[in-house]
Amino acid sequence: MPEASRQPDEPDEPELLEEPEQAELPPQSELPPQSELPPQSEQLEQPEESAPPGGRGSADEVGLQRLREALFRPSRAQLIVGVLLAALGFAAITQVRTNNTDNTYAGYREQDLVDVLSALAGTSQRAQNEINQLQVSRRQLEQSQQAQSAAVAAAQKQAQELSILAGSVPVTGPGIRLTVTEGPRPVDVDSVLDTIEELRSAGAEAMEVNDQVRLVAQSAVQSAPGGLRIDGTLVTSPYVFDVIGDPNTLSGALNLVDGPVAQFKDAGATVDLEERDSVDITAVRQPATQQYAQPQ
Numbered sequence: 001m002p003e004a005s006r007q008p009d010e011p012d013e014p015e016l017l018e019e020p021e022q023a024e025l026p027p028q029s030e031l032p033p034q035s036e037l038p039p040q041s042e043q044l045e046q047p048e049e050s051a052p053p054g055g056r057g058s059a060d061e062v063g064l065q066r067l068r069e070a071l072f073r074p075s076r077a078q079l080i081v082g083v084l085l086a087a088l089g090f091a092a093i094t095q096v097r098t099n100n101t102d103n104t105y106a107g108y109r110e111q112d113l114v115d116v117l118s119a120l121a122g123t124s125q126r127a128q129n130e131i132n133q134l135q136v137s138r139r140q141l142e143q144s145q146q147a148q149s150a151a152v153a154a155a156q157k158q159a160q161e162l163s164i165l166a167g168s169v170p171v172t173g174p175g176i177r178l179t180v181t182e183g184p185r186p187v188d189v190d191s192v193l194d195t196i197e198e199l200r201s202a203g204a205e206a207m208e209v210n211d212q213v214r215l216v217a218q219s220a221v222q223s224a225p226g227g228l229r230i231d232g233t234l235v236t237s238p239y240v241f242d243v244i245g246d247p248n249t250l251s252g253a254l255n256l257v258d259g260p261v262a263q264f265k266d267a268g269a270t271v272d273l274e275e276r277d278s279v280d281i282t283a284v285r286q287p288a289t290q291q292y293a294q295p296q
Contacts, residue, residue: 167214167285175279182237182267196258202253247275
């Protein structure tokens with residue numbers, strides 16, 4: 001059977017692709033006007049955190065949060081700045097240390113350094129010798145000053161003692177008071193002189209009569225009408241002798257057998273001897289100008 005003539009193949013009909021469904025747009029009337037849409041930059045920018053309305057405390061917390069992020073998660077620019085600052089600080093420290101380094105002997109040879117050390121050792125030894133000499137001089141001056149101070153103190157003490165012996169200053173101290181009241185007969189001058197000598201021998205340091213006359217080594221006693229004339233001053237009975245010294249020793253010297261107290265009583269006078277813890281002697285004697293004797 002004759003093959004049936006085949007008709008040329010008809011081209012296949014292209015398959016229609018299914019178009020995706022488009023979202024239905026709202027009607028034009030429902031879209032907001034263009035003026036009411038926010039700018040594109042504001043649409044893209046979204047705040048990281050919205051600061052809650054709370055005042056200053058919320059702002060401080062946000063600032064602290066940003067500071068912590070900058071410290072623990074620095075940006076690349078911050079890292080670069082930190083490295084540059086560290087390098088700058090290291091360079092500054094190195095420069096300061098270099099400037100502080102003494103390079104005086106940097107270029108010296110070994111022999112030159114030895115010579116310098118020898119010179120320094122000699123200078124140090126000379127300085128030490130001078131210090132030792134100065135210390136010796138200081139000790140000598142201190143000893144001399146101490147000796148001078150001791151000499152001045154001794155001179156002052158001696159001057160005070162001489163002033164007391166010369167009767168030129170008032171004095172006070174323990175002692176006795178001897179009161180002699182005349183009887184029918186006047187007091188004998190020899191008995192008064194014996195009394196003064198016995199008191200001096202017993203260690204009397206100062207004596208006065210009737211608060212008027214200071215008795216010293218040059219004192220003179222003479223009889224006079226109505227009493228006694230001592231160093232040109234007339235004193236009358238009762239004769240009161242104030243004496244500074246050891247009370248027991250002075251009393252014992254006056255009470256000796258045939259001593260001053262016995263002599264006054266034999267002449268009919270009344271004698272009163274009193275030991276005292278404090279005796280004041282106020283009478284003073286003006287120093288006499290020496291006409292012939294001169295210190296060597």
